[in-house]
Amino acid sequence: MQTTVSPSTTPKGDTRLRPLVDMKSVSKIFSNGTLALADMSLKVESGEFVSLLGPSGCGKSTALRIIAGLGDASTGTIDWPSSRINSKGLPDGDISFVFQEPTLMPWQTVFGNVYLPLKLRGVPKSGCRDAIMETLATVGLEDFADAYPRELSGGMKMRVSIARALVTKPKLLLMDEPFAALDEITRQKLNDDVLRLWQETGITVIFVTHSVFESAYLSNRIVVMKARPGRVHADFPLVTSLSRDAYYRTSEEYRQACETVSKTLLDAMGGEEH
Incomplete structure (x- = not known):
């Protein structure tokens, strides 16, 4: 029912x-x-x-x-x-989709992986560098734009995947x-x-x-x-x-919600x- x-x-x-x-x-x-x-x-x-x-x-x-x-x-x-x-x-x-695995291209840098959906739309790399860097900043990876997936932790790889999903500004x-x-x-x-x-x-x-x-x-x-x-x-x-933060995780309200x-x-x- x-x-x-x-x-x-x-x-x-x-x-x-x-x-x-x-x-x-x-x-x-x-x-x-x-x-x-x-x-x-x-x-x-x-x-x-x-x-x-x-x-x-x-x-x-x-x-x-x-x-x-x-x-x-x-x-x-x-x-x-x-x-x-x-x-x-x-x-x-x-629409953007984040899968269970990061599904990053190992031969591309973090910047190149985030650029992919814009590339598929025909947007030149020179015209979207600022947008890509801004998106990387939102997930805390602006200093890793030139890194390769093999150099990242599991959590960082997932952040790249999220940035790639957000760079097109989906609804x-x-x-x-x-x-x-x-x-x-x-x-x-x-x-x-x-x-x-x-x-x-x-x-x-x-x-x-x-x-x-x-x-x-x-x-x-x-x-x-x-x-x-x-x-x-x-x-x-x-x-x-x-506010949903570290305090909320230990609150009675969160316990009751769970x-x-x-x-x-x-x-x-x-x-x-x-």
């Missing part, structure tokens, strides 16, 4: 006139007969930070890839009410468990970085995770999915009176321990 609650407040300045993306009754059946998604509907407003939370294999990444146009829905539609649509049915230049940033393979300290630092970028830019983020703690820290709205076939089990806002999210996830899994 799907539970829906109105989304929480979003960053200052958001008019929220129309949803940015509207997924309507989407199902996905793979060629081997696996039903990954079943009648999934989801509206995301401009400026929201939405986490898709659920157990492994519940279709979170499949839903994200369908939104990105990296896969087709078997049934249902994806609408973009507030965007200009290109011939592929997607908002032209408005929607899709993130598919980008920090799952990192150590806890690095993961917390990158959580803080992404939260800061969201707050500063007003970008819309859809973030896939299977971590209760990560979703409760980052999101202003959480969508809990049921096990395969994936569909929405609960959809609720997550509002806090505190407890609420954990119970909802357990219910979505049919009461099984996880």
Whole structure:
């Protein structure tokens, strides 16, 4: 049974006139007969930070890839009410994707890797150096523009991947468990970085995770999915009176948020321990 609650407040300045993306009754059946998604509907407003939370294999990444146009829905539609649509049915230049792995080109410098999406658009390197350096500064890598991926830590590689996604100034940033393979300290630092970028830019983020703690820290709205076939089990806002920082991680408010999210996830899994 799907539970829906109105989304929480979003960053200052958001008019929220129309949803940015509207997924309507989407199902996905793979060629081997696996039903990954079943009648999934989801509206995301401009400026929201939405986490898709659920157990492994519940279709979170499949839903994200369908939104990105990296896969087709078997049934249902994806609408973009507030965007200009290109011939592929997607908002032209408005979506960026951060994968689970950094997927950097080892033969290119940090600068060259971030330049890639602009190069694919035909933008000359000489005309976008300032934009690239500005983007690297936002993720704390302005001093590593000439470094190669082999010279970077795992967290720094992921920052490059995030910078590459942000350099085109997209409206929607899709993130598919980008920090799952990192150590806890690095993961917390990158959580803080992404939260800061969201707050500063007003970008819309859809973030896939299977971590209760990560979703409760980052999101202003959480969508809990049921096990395969994936569909929405609960959809609720997550509002806090505190700044989300190191203090918030040790607060009673955060503990209660994690407890609420954990119970909802357990219910979505049919009461099984996880």
